[in-house]
Amino acid sequence: MKLGLGITNELQIGYEILTYFIEHPDSRDTLEGIMQWWLLERSIKLQIAKVKKVLAELVARGYIVEQKGGDSQTHYQINKSKYREIQAILKKCC
Amino acid sequence: MADQAKIYLLDLNPASDLGTTLQGILVPSLDSGILFRHESIEVCEPAFGGSKLTRIIAHFKPDVLFLVLSPSHLKQTGTLFQSTSRELSEFSTIIVVEECNPDEMFALLKLGASDFITPPLKAINILPRLWRLVEQTRRSETLTRTLKEKLGLRQLVGESPAFLAETKKIPIMAKCDANILLSGETGTGKELCARAIHYLSPRASKPFLPVNCGAIPAELIENELFGHVRGAFTGASVSQTGLIHEALGGTLFLDEIDCLSLSAQAKLLRFLQEKEYRQLGSTKMCQADVRVIVATNLDLEEAVREGKFRQDLYYRLNIVPLMLPPLRERREDIPLLAHHFLEKHAFEFNKQVTGFASDAMRMLVLYKWPGNVRELEYVVERAVLFSEQAVIGGTDIFLPHPKATTGQESLKEAKAKVIAQFERTYIQELLLAYQGNITKAAQAAQKNRRAFWQLIRKHRIDVQSFKPGQ
Structure with a gap:
């Protein structure tokens, strides 16, 4: 099981x-x-x-940013200024 | 102050003494960590309270709201709940009402009420629920709870409307503390549902005690449930607390409730009504906060008509019923279930079995399954065990072929015969697989040894003949 x-x-x-x-x-x-x-x-x-x-x-590491929402929950989103760097890392992982 | 638990009692039926009685129970038990407010308002229209309720929520921010209503309010309360559903989701609401129509109460639970209480109002029935809800609200493990509900309910495999209509009730049943009657043929998953109700309820961290009343001799059942004191009867050299005591704070699941003697039924009824019981041979009354879920594979209404089951106990238990359909009435779920069991047992036996050939699946879908999902699991388990191919074929599926009926039997008699035949074959196969080792066979059947032994005796199976060298 x-x-x-x-x-x-x-x-x-x-x-x-x-x-x-x-x-x-x-x-x-x-x-x-x-x-x-x-x-x-x-x-x-x-x-x-x-x-x-x-x-x-x-x-x-600055790849994503966190923000407190009005509902007191933490919201995460990508740090757009690091978009290319993240893409490069993901390519390496593959 | 932010850590204080806040309880609000909003009495919209001051003509009754429910609010006053409730306050009399709540106030003496509140410690300094609790902030309590009580307000009574005479209302004719429970469109009443939309704004009142919103104000309370905005200013007092209660953890638990007791809402005292009159039975005539109940219909309009639904509208109130709908209009304030967002605010209501932030705390727990317990409805207190003189009498309840199960359908209306179930609708309110669906709309967001956490629980409901009807008289007699007793501290033992109210305070433990209150503390559990306060604790649950304040623990704020919302994400864990949500995922547990979502993933936990996936264990109830099925997508047919008949099955979903019943299993959708489980999260609602879990929220409240009402007694529950689960009915359905043997092998339909009653214990699985009872467990889901327990683990999604505020009692989840307390014991879940499953008891098969049919496996305990009738003369011993009262002793098992209520316990005894030393000297209660010949041989009672030490006191025994009983299963109700062992399930304190949690859930007692009484399977095959129809096997209880009338005398045990009377004692159980008293316990359900008063939360009180007496150990055998004792004069002292004990109190216990235990939720009782019962199950049966019989038609209890018929048992009531035949005088085998107490009518008052039936009504007490049947507040929130859940009826699991037999597998033959949800055939569309058979492929899903078969694949679920195949995956489970292929993993268990470490076999590379990946699916069913069409002839095998046709056999499974067409069979009548008197033993329901349990029987299907057993058939798939056996097929996985003996299959030498990656795909299970028709020749790997072993289905019992019950003898044709004489044509003079009632449905009940014919069904009982088929079930008996299934049980007998099932036990024999297990004893064969485990070379007559009852403990191992019972474990494989997921029955306790005692219950399994009762089945062996019932079918007069000679265990010795399965042992090596016999």
């Missing part, structure tokens, strides 16, 4: 289950629930944290 968004390594599964228990000490469920929901929640949180980190890095 594919576990939530790619948590497949046994050590990582163990780590994520224990982290879930620490975050929700009163939780309890069977194998099905752990596979369907706990690991899903953990992988969503991991993914959000990873994306946040990458966005911060891209902002720090």
